[in-house]
Amino acid sequence: MRRRTALVLALGATLFAPAEALAQNPKLQGTVGPGFSIRLLGPNGQAVTQLDPGTYDIVVSDLSEEHNFHLQGPGVNETTSLEFVGTVTWTVTFRDGRYTYVCDPHAAQMQGSFVAGDPPDPPPPPLPPKVQKLVATVGPRATITLRNAKGGHLHGLKAGLYTIVVRDRSKLHNVHLAGAGINRKTKIAGTGIVTWKVRLRKGTLRFYSDASPKKLKGSVRIG
Numbered sequence: 047m048r049r050r051t052a053l054v055l056a057l058g059a060t061l062f063a064p065a066e067a068l069a070q071n072p073k074l075q076g077t078v079g080p081g082f083s084i085r086l087l088g089p090n091g092q093a094v095t096q097l098d099p100g101t102y103d104i105v106v107s108d109l110s111e112e113h114n115f116h117l118q119g120p121g122v123n124e125t126t127s128l129e130f131v132g133t134v135t136w137t138v139t140f141r142d143g144r145y146t147y148v149c150d151p152h153a154a155q156m157q158g159s160f161v162a163g164d165p166p167d168p169p170p171p172p173l174p175p176k177v178q179k180l181v182a183t184v185g186p187r188a189t190i191t192l193r194n195a196k197g198g199h200l201h202g203l204k205a206g207l208y209t210i211v212v213r214d215r216s217k218l219h220n221v222h223l224a225g226a227g228i229n230r231k232t233k234i235a236g237t238g239i240v241t242w243k244v245r246l247r248k249g250t251l252r253f254y255s256d257a258s259p260k261k262l263k264g265s266v267r268i269g
């Protein structure tokens with residue numbers, strides 16, 4: 047045994063610089079359980095938040111049957127099973143990117159993450175919900191429509207905030223929107239343009255003229 051080690055070391059010394067031949071993968075210590083805790087510590091005993099890309103040995107102590115340790119990110123997807131209790135070592139190579147470790151059944155409360163190298167910027171936060179625009183038109187002939195801002199037909203809408211531009215172009219008809227959380231109308235004899243800001247709820251939004259509610263009518267599903 048000793049002879050073999052010596053031989054490997056001698057070979058290593060000729061093939062590599064000595065420091066590289068003896069270099070070991072840096073070690074990280076992952077622990078999950080026994081309570082609702084999950085950790086990944088670096089050689090200094092601090093939680094890992096930033097690493098250089100490269101190959102690491104991850105020693106994972108899974109201390110609970112209720113929890114697992116799942117490490118995921120670019121090029122890496124390692125997990126202990128839920129029932130497993132014990133210690134495993136994974137040799138993984140981190141490249142530039144973001145990595146997360148979670149207990150899968152309790153991912154909301156048992157999770158952590160770190161970055162390796164110089165990852166791409168995180169995606170921007172989601173924009174506030176857009177107020178969508180609709181256009182309701184009655185007249186000048188005996189027609190009523192509810193369209194999107196580009197004049198396209200509606201095939202169902204999502205519940206949410208809407209600006210509805212109401213174009214009443216007929217002195218014989220009005221626009222009446224009812225259902226899905228609203229009930230508003232223009233005057234039959236009047237004409238003009240008004241804008242209503244409304245919050246549409248799930249249901250059926252009906253639009254019709256009160257002068258001819260069976261002929262000038264339509265509806266759209268709000269889902």
Ligand SMILES: [Cu+2]
Nearest residue numbers: 112113149152
């Ligand atoms: Cu868990």
